Amino acid sequence: MLILLKTIELLKSNNPIAQKEVFEKYSxxxxxxxxxxxxxxxxxxxxxxxxxxxxxxxxxxxxxxNARSFEAWMKRIVVNECLSEIRRNNSFQMLPQSVAENLALEPDVLKQLAHDDILVLVEKLPPGYRTVFNMYVMEGYSHKEIAKDLGISEGTSKSQLSHAKKMLRNKITNIYGKETRFRY
Structure with a gap:
């Protein structure tokens, strides 16, 4: 669903029709x-x-x-808005390690999950875990980039990702009765 370069040029001059088109296509x-x-x-x-x-x-x-670079730029703005809000609310916090326990393996479980099911589980993670998981797994940021953007250490980023994966494994096990390992 790419937007035309002509619309992007009109958007640059604050054209309300272009703004509406961009909003409708990307909201x-x-x-x-x-x-x-x-x-x-x-x-x-x-x-x-x-x-x-x-x-x-x-x-x-x-x-x-091109239109792809425009889309990537817009997505980065959304991510930055979210990260700013998370930092403002101080909602980036560590949870005790006991919250996420290490589970055994059954790799076929992830194949059975629908994309939307996984997103719902990710949304239920605590803010810090969810943020690092999204940035690392979904957006492809490195731990160094995550640490810089969130004002945390690389070790904290790695720890948050590990805990997020463990918590997701636990949630999947509770729902589907099977244990799994994430491979990222």
Missing amino acids: DVLFSLAKRYMGNAMAAEDMMVNAFMSIFKSASKGKFE
Whole structure:
């Protein structure tokens, strides 16, 4: 669902029709992205609206080679909005290691899960775990980048990811009665 470069050029001049077209084409995608980070629809909607305000305000400064680079730029704005809100609310916290126990293996369980099922489980993770999991697994950030963006150490990023995986394994086991290991 790529947007035309002509629309991007119109967006740069604050054209309301272009703004509406961009909103209509990308609001669902950007909302889903925000919801993965924020964990609930209301907070995700707030972050999406804030992101669109930044997108419309900053579009004139952007130099986009193609529609894909424009989409990536918008997604980065959403992620940054979410991370700022998470930092503002101090919701990045460690949970005791006992919360996520190490489980045995059965790799076929992940094949049985639908994409939406996994996203629902990720949304239920504590904010710190969810944030690092999203950044590392879903967005492809390195632990070094995550540490810099969140103001934490690389070790904390790695620990949060490990705990997130363990907690997800536990949730999957509780729901499906089978144990699994994430391979990332």
